[in-house]
Amino acid sequence: MKSIVESVSIVIPAYQESAAIGYVVSAVLKVAASLSCEYEVIVVDDGSSDGTGDKARKAGAYVLTHPYNKGYGASLKTGIRFASNRTVIFLDADGQHDPDDIPHLLAERIGFDMVVGARKGMAGSPLWRQPGKLFLKWLVNNLTGHSIPDFNSGYRALDREMALRFLPIMPNGFSFSTTSTIAAFKGGYLVQYLPIQVAKRIGTSTVTAADGFRTIMLIIRLVTLFAPLRVFLPISMLTFFIGLIFTVNGYVFAGEASVKGLIALLAAVQFFLFGIMVDQVVAVRRGEVIQ
Structure with missing residues (x-):
């Protein structure tokens, strides 16, 4: 060379x-x-x-x-x-x-x-x-x-x-x-x-x-x-806080968990896990070593 x-x-x-x-x-x-x-x-x-x-x-x-x-x-x-x-x-x-x-x-x-x-x-x-x-x-x-x-x-x-x-x-x-x-x-x-x-x-x-x-x-x-996590993490955090607000509001005013809150919390977890998966996939595609 x-x-x-x-x-x-x-x-x-x-x-x-x-x-x-x-x-x-x-x-x-x-x-x-x-x-x-x-x-x-x-x-x-x-x-x-x-x-x-x-x-x-x-x-x-x-x-x-x-x-x-x-x-x-x-x-x-x-x-x-x-x-x-x-x-x-x-x-x-x-x-x-x-x-x-x-x-x-x-x-x-x-x-x-x-x-x-x-x-x-x-x-x-x-x-x-x-x-x-x-x-x-x-x-x-x-x-x-x-x-x-x-x-x-x-x-x-x-x-x-x-x-x-x-x-x-x-x-x-x-x-x-x-x-x-x-x-x-x-x-x-x-x-x-x-x-x-x-x-x-x-x-x-x-x-x-x-x-x-x-x-x-x-x-x-x-x-x-x-930078897929820069997209999915904010979405996950926003969805989590929305779910948390609905959940707390449900317990305070109705004495039970809000269905909307639970759905939003589950969605937040899914957004987070999907973001992690996409980040790992693109890292492999770029030839990076995953640590």
């Missing part, structure tokens, strides 16, 4: 990015050639119909092609599996990420399992997506117990072995970045953030308003996958 920074695989997921991919690949190759280490530049063409793959190939990248559009996360999975080096760098194909930041990411990678390029504020994010991102940021901070400056940045350098371990739980869509961030923190890996600047994207974004619904599903998925 090659050492952390002895070699690097640079993976660029691309879908309908013919306007920018040639420029991005050329810029990445120029920076990679100055690294004084082995490197490979891999473009994963996610079923594009605009010649993205051909332009990336002409620019000098090794191109992997999906026969149809599978999603951003699926493209990263393909790149991770194909990569031959221990350190893998992801960056977007739309020209927002500056390839000159690659050496800085690699420098930080020596002491960390994952280094993420942190954008300032909501840079590069459309106005209509910012409320959802703010809520997601609050949720991710609570799930990880860390203050995370940029939870879904697509510009990052990470350990390939770590990424391979988490692939079974990684989604195929845009939430790959968010999920991998939480997985790294919850798995006890070392994560570092490096401030970066982003430029205006080249071409047209493929993100639509329908991603708002996907954001809601992402929130549900993250809570269920990484």
